[in-house]
Amino acid sequence: MPVLDPAGDLLTLTRALCDIPSVSGDEAAIADAVEAALAPLPHLEVLRDGDAVVARTRLGRAQRVVVAGHVDTVPIAGNVPTWLVGEGAEAQLWGRGTVDMKGGVAIQVALAATLTEPTRDVTWVFYDHEEVEASLNGLGRIVREHPDWLACDFAVLGEPTAAGVEGGCNGTLRAEVRVAGVAAHSARSWMGVNAIHGAGEVLRRLEEYVAADVEVDGLVYREGMNAVGITGGVAGNVVPDECVVTVNYRFAPARSVEEASAHVRELFDGYDVTITDSSGGARPGLDHPAAADFAAAALAFTGGTPAPKLGWTDVARFAELGIPAVNFGPGDPVLAHKDDEHCPVAQLTLCHDALRAWLTS
Structure with a gap:
């Protein structure tokens, strides 16, 4: 098991966490390491569910x-x-997870270990399966099976924000748009209808689609509608009778999942549309006193003004529970998931110090 030193150098801790391979579905080693680092500490109660660790x-x-x-x-x-x-x-730290989001996790581990007398009680949550379909999300599993573990007045998600405060998040859904055809031998293609060729109209509608900028409670969220996959064909000598285009719609938190689904179905009117995965967004919530207090304290350290979170994050789960939440962490979210993912070391320190100051104020 990799050994973490939560009371040591923050950069070294971040590198140690990043260097533990933990692609979604393979989080056991990193969960074991986090649990082993925090379980011996007398000021924390440490709980475990699958590959999710909670210390409070x-x-x-x-x-x-x-x-x-x-x-x-x-x-x-x-x-x-x-x-x-x-x-x-x-200095810049390069590698998978440096932005999304083991820099934020390193800050959590360090503060969980060293803040023995915070002025607020703190529940530190380290969870699995965030980067895959919503049904597998470890935080969602805790909501279903251990809701008392998440009881709180306010929540901070350490998602990358380039050391800014980002409110709310866009919603997301995936849909399969099916194009029907008629199978035939490719030597007699005129006897069939090529479903892959028919997908051109689906792609044309996507190409012509104009994504909206939507203002929600003073923050402007940018939407997006994109093809993210296409499948079709059964053999090299068969005209295919079906082609499926997978579409991802990122929608502003002004829309519900039901409204977003209706919008996708309207765009692809005439086709068989199946919604395969969806997660609602979250309004900014920065008018809540706890959120406003945190934003003012954090931005006093880091500067800037609150911005919208354009991706989906688990602030949406807290919003469903009626708990105000914001995103705050090191790393430029534009670099998340990219092969050149890297994070300024200075942002690690800045976010650590800002969060520590707020929790001890």
Whole structure:
């Protein structure tokens, strides 16, 4: 088992976490390492569900905060183990997970270990399966099976925000658009109808689609509608009778999942549309006193103004529970999932210090 030193150097801890391969579905080793680092600490109660680890204080404070982050990554692309580029204030940590989101997880581990007397009770949540379909999400599993573990007044997701505060998140859904054809021998193709050729109209509608910018509670969310997969054909000498285009729609939190599904079905009117996966978004919620307090404290350290989270994050799960939540963590979200994923070391320190100051204020 990899050994983590949560009280040591933050950069070293971040690299150690990143260097544990933990592609979704393979999080056991990193969950074991986090549990082993925190379980011996007397100020924490440590709980485990599958590959999700929860550590919490029980100090009787007036307010409880959840600080959460996922320990899984998208597949590795030759970018583990990590490497350091540059020195001093310009240093950048490169590798899978440095942005999404083991930098945020390292901050959680470090603060969970060293903050023995925070002014708020804290529940630290490290969960699995965030990068895959919503039904597998470890935080969702905790909501279903251990809802009391997440009881709190406010939540912070350590998702990458380039050390800013990002409110809410877009919703997301995936749909399969089926194009029907008629099978035939390719030597007599005129006897059939080629479903792959017919998919051209589906792709044309996507190409002509104009994504909306939607203002929600003062923040502007940009939507997106894209083909993310296409399948069809059974053999090299058969005209295919079916082609399926998989579409991903990222929609502003002003829409419900039902409204977003209706919008997709309207766009592909005339085709068989199946919604295969969906997660609703979350409104910014920055008008809530706890969220406003955190945003003011964090941005006093990092600067800037609140921005929208354009991807989907688990702030949406907290929104469903009626719990205000924001995104705050190191790393530029534009670099998430990219082969050149890298994070400024200075942002690790900045987010760590801002979160520590707020939890001890």
